Amino acid sequence: MTQITPSRSQIPELNPPYRLLLGPGPCNVDPRVLRISSAPQLGHLDPEMFTILEETAALLREVFQTKNDMTLCVSGSGFSGAEAVLSNLLEEGDTLIAGSLGFFSGRIVDIASRVGATVINLETEPGQPLEAATLEKAFQENPGVKLFATAVAETSTGLRQPLEELERVTHAHGALFVVDAVCGLGGIPVKVDEWKIDACYAGSQKCLGALPGLAPVTLNERALETIKKRRKPVQSYYLNLEALNRYWNGDHTYHHTICSNLVYGMREALRITCEEGLEARFARHQLHGDALKAGIKALGLRILTEPGYELPVLTAILLPKGVDEMHIRKTLLSRYNIEIGGGFGALQGRLIRIGLMGYNANSQNVYTVLEALEHVLPESGYPVTRGTAIQAVDDFYASQH
Amino acid sequence: MTQITPSRSQIPELNPPYRLLLGPGPCNVDPRVLRISSAPQLGHLDPEMFTILEETAALLREVFQTKNDMTLCVSGSGFSGAEAVLSNLLEEGDTLIAGSLGFFSGRIVDIASRVGATVINLETEPGQPLEAATLEKAFQENPGVKLFATAVAETSTGLRQPLEELERVTHAHGALFVVDAVCGLGGIPVKVDEWKIDACYAGSQKCLGALPGLAPVTLNERALETIKKRRKPVQSYYLNLEALNRYWNGDHTYHHTICSNLVYGMREALRITCEEGLEARFARHQLHGDALKAGIKALGLRILTEPGYELPVLTAILLPKGVDEMHIRKTLLSRYNIEIGGGFGALQGRLIRIGLMGYNANSQNVYTVLEALEHVLPESGYPVTRGTAIQAVDDFYASQH
Numbered sequence: 002m003t004q005i006t007p008s009r010s011q012i013p014e015l016n017p018p019y020r021l022l023l024g025p026g027p028c029n030v031d032p033r034v035l036r037i038s039s040a041p042q043l044g045h046l047d048p049e050m051f052t053i054l055e056e057t058a059a060l061l062r063e064v065f066q067t068k069n070d071m072t073l074c075v076s077g078s079g080f081s082g083a084e085a086v087l088s089n090l091l092e093e094g095d096t097l098i099a100g101s102l103g104f105f106s107g108r109i110v111d112i113a114s115r116v117g118a119t120v121i122n123l124e125t126e127p128g129q130p131l132e133a134a135t136l137e138k139a140f141q142e143n144p145g146v147k148l149f150a151t152a153v154a155e156t157s158t159g160l161r162q163p164l165e166e167l168e169r170v171t172h173a174h175g176a177l178f179v180v181d182a183v184c185g186l187g188g189i190p191v192k193v194d195e196w197k198i199d200a201c202y203a204g205s206q207k208c209l210g211a212l213p214g215l216a217p218v219t220l221n222e223r224a225l226e227t228i229k230k231r232r233k234p235v236q237s238y239y240l241n242l243e244a245l246n247r248y249w250n251g252d253h254t255y256h257h258t259i260c261s262n263l264v265y266g267m268r269e270a271l272r273i274t275c276e277e278g279l280e281a282r283f284a285r286h287q288l289h290g291d292a293l294k295a296g297i298k299a300l301g302l303r304i305l306t307e308p309g310y311e312l313p314v315l316t317a318i319l320l321p322k323g324v325d326e327m328h329i330r331k332t333l334l335s336r337y338n339i340e341i342g343g344g345f346g347a348l349q350g351r352l353i354r355i356g357l358m359g360y361n362a363n364s365q366n367v368y369t370v371l372e373a374l375e376h377v378l379p380e381s382g383y384p385v386t387r388g389t390a391i392q393a394v395d396d397f398y399a400s401q402h
Numbered sequence: 403m404t405q406i407t408p409s410r411s412q413i414p415e416l417n418p419p420y421r422l423l424l425g426p427g428p429c430n431v432d433p434r435v436l437r438i439s440s441a442p443q444l445g446h447l448d449p450e451m452f453t454i455l456e457e458t459a460a461l462l463r464e465v466f467q468t469k470n471d472m473t474l475c476v477s478g479s480g481f482s483g484a485e486a487v488l489s490n491l492l493e494e495g496d497t498l499i500a501g502s503l504g505f506f507s508g509r510i511v512d513i514a515s516r517v518g519a520t521v522i523n524l525e526t527e528p529g530q531p532l533e534a535a536t537l538e539k540a541f542q543e544n545p546g547v548k549l550f551a552t553a554v555a556e557t558s559t560g561l562r563q564p565l566e567e568l569e570r571v572t573h574a575h576g577a578l579f580v581v582d583a584v585c586g587l588g589g590i591p592v593k594v595d596e597w598k599i600d601a602c603y604a605g606s607q608k609c610l611g612a613l614p615g616l617a618p619v620t621l622n623e624r625a626l627e628t629i630k631k632r633r634k635p636v637q638s639y640y641l642n643l644e645a646l647n648r649y650w651n652g653d654h655t656y657h658h659t660i661c662s663n664l665v666y667g668m669r670e671a672l673r674i675t676c677e678e679g680l681e682a683r684f685a686r687h688q689l690h691g692d693a694l695k696a697g698i699k700a701l702g703l704r705i706l707t708e709p710g711y712e713l714p715v716l717t718a719i720l721l722p723k724g725v726d727e728m729h730i731r732k733t734l735l736s737r738y739n740i741e742i743g744g745g746f747g748a749l750q751g752r753l754i755r756i757g758l759m760g761y762n763a764n765s766q767n768v769y770t771v772l773e774a775l776e777h778v779l780p781e782s783g784y785p786v787t788r789g790t791a792i793q794a795v796d797d798f799y800a801s802q803h
Contacts, residue, residue, distance in 0.1 A: 039436045
């Protein structure tokens with residue numbers, strides 16, 4: 002591809018448009034988070050910064066519902082957290098079982114393969130959960146598996162994966178239980194200690210309501226012991242969890258230059274989360290997610306996800322044949338400044354995905370996106386009786402009182 | 403270490419103090435950069451975001467002085483850029499020569515070892531450059547070396563490493579020439595194309611004047627060919643340069659969730675750099691770096707770096723025995739809100755490091771830090787005749803007109 006290099010004068014002052022981010026993340030953050038992100042910078046070795054790191058880690062423990070000492074943020078996107086956890090726990094020649102529920106947990110396979118591990122890939126149909134019996138069979142057929150990793154919330158299909166039985170099977174076979182909570186943390190319960198999760202990673206820009214760029218991770222003593230017993234050093238300097246933990250929770254020895262302003266935003270987003278209270282926050286996400294689904298179903302559209310396994314925070318909507326997914330998304334963006342997501346892989350062109358996460362999980366946004374869809378769907382090949390979805394949402398909210 | 407978990411009420415609103423960041427980076431950014439960092443977010447797949455990425459890459463090419471198509475930012479600190487370059491170019495079993503000039507370029511050894519490469523480590527005395535003859539000898543003694551990597555600006559010792567002869571030797575032996583410009587880019591010339599640098603990585607929070615969290619990298623066709631010819635996939639998903647380049651400069655296929663707000667800041671910092679003009683910017687860094695050194699020398703203190711090889715942007719100052727480095731740094735921070743750096747490794751306690759980078763490279767800061775040092779040095783065990791440094795700086799600036 003030939004690069005067009007604009008001359009300086011062609012690159013003007015930036016004035017990004019205001020978008021309502023109702024896709025799979027990032028979501029709009031609370032204005033408190035944006036404001037603090039432009040506070041004066043601190044150096045990564047400033048004693049004031051150390052206090053902020055400790056406070057942020059303490060708040061993260063509340064949200065992960067854990068007492069794990071090793072609770073911190075990797076300086077990168079959610080995938081950097083996934084890679085940190087997997088590449089610290091795994092070595093070349095290890096075997097893991099991956100519960101691939103879609104595009105995102107499917108990346109566990111790619112990341113672990115690059116580490117040099119052997120992957121047993123249990124792939125479900127889009128929107129279907131992984132059954133414990135399937136996992137049990139995989140463990141029985143493959144002795145010596147080191148860990149099992151899957152997601153509690155699969156962003157590409159809107160699936161909420163029940164974990165209790167998978168945990169039981171995993172630990173019965175002596176493996177580590179690793180959970181991707183990128184899309185779930187702060188929106189649905191992720192009880193790291195109670196659910197005996199050995200290692201968990203999350204994202205900042207979804208239900209937690211911070212900016213992208215910091216990936217929360219938490220590892221228990223068992224996971225930490227696994228790292229300590231490695232035969233070879235972790236393949237990455239940047240994602241070395243022992244060094245990161247020393248910087249965050251130990252003597253704060255230098256490891257890398259963290260972005261103070263991203264940490265400010267994460268700390269503020271976590272404060273907002275704890276002010277609201279976890280249970281209230283989960284209930285809010287459930288309420289508005291259900292309201293959205295009521296509106297979608299009233300339009301005659303189907304939810305991709307197996308009933309009973311739908312995520313509240315992300316709704317994946319199947320489009321009938323002939324309905325133009327790109328037209329829907331482009332028009333929502335150009336006419337309404339609303340961003341929603343499309344489908345990945347085999348689901349490309351067949352799916353729209355609507356997220357109601359963190360600050361964005363409210364009734365106003367439910368009405369806004371459904372009103373827009375009532376206008377845009379008919380232009381995209383899907384007839385709508387005006388007012389259907391809105392009325393369904395009115396009825397739904399009324400029924401909740 | 404037992405964690406103290408503060409209850410929610412103990413974690414108040416954040417009001418970070420204003421620090422003058424005159425250490426080795428991060429440096430205070432232009433207020434324009436901070437302001438834009440709180441602009442409305444954009445999704446990582448928004449067409450407006452793609453335009454911003456293309457503009458940012460175009461501006462980066464101007465600053466790297468290159469036409470390289472593969473010019474982008476890794477979403478992480480400077481070390482993530484180093485690791486991206488080294489782990490994409492190197493495979494297990496490869497051999498590289500590292501020009502370790504201090505703590506930072508010394509990390510090349512660690513990063514490359516974790517990749518599984520064999521490292522021939524050419525380590526210089528603190529503040530001494532690497533001689534081309536030493537490199538020539540290493541190449542002759544080790545046939546089949548794949549690449550040579552060193553820094554143009556070593557932050558731990560204030561060294562500016564001449565590159566011309568090292569490039570000649572490296573290419574004469576058919577190896578790739580890789581340069582760490584983390585501390586240099588935007589403050590001293592880094593002419594990627596003219597100097598035949600095959601791969602170069604930089605930092606955002608130093609002379610470029612952006613926030614930490616994005617590591618600019620650029621690779622030429624020869625480096626790209628090396629990646630294409632790999633026997634095994636790159637060990638990291640997160641740092642996979644071909645996928646990152648496709649996202650930044652190709653069809654913008656999803657790879658990870660980039661932080662729009664950090665990119666806004668980088669774009670603005672690059673606009674500011676190009677508005678000033680590279681030559682004017684380098685001259686400004688040289689002028690104020692020289693002024694600082696004139697003041698330091700007038701106090702009777704020694705610069706660590708070999709004369710003729712001093713970086714303008716970072717001055718490493720040797721403390722005589724008995725002078726209390728920690729007292730100097732702590733008092734500057736607590737009384738003046740000025741952050742400066744200390745020494746690493748064998749230089750711990752023996753060194754202070756003062757950075758004048760990006761927005762911070764001005765006469766006001768030269769006077770501010772020297773005035774503060776004139777007060778603090780006597781309390782730390784080093785006598786000073788009040789006014790000595792300030793007078794020397796006055797004389798220096800006067801001599802420049």
